[in-house]
Amino acid sequence: MSDIKSYISNQKNIIQHDDFLEEDWTLLFALIMVL
Numbered sequence: 678m679s680d681i682k683s684y685i686s687n688q689k690n691i692i693q694h695d696d697f698l699e700e701d702w703t704l705l706f707a708l709i710m711v712l
Contacts, residue, residue, distance in 0.1 A: 681709065 688701050 681705070681712075 685705065688705075
């Protein structure tokens with residue numbers, strides 16, 4: 678889970694646009710469901 682948390686913080690720093698962030702969260706939640 679620590680890897681996922683660091684991935685989230687990295688994406689927050691890299692992606693500043695809300696539209697991209699929403700898409701990224703969707704992919705991230707799908708990733709978590711698989712794990």
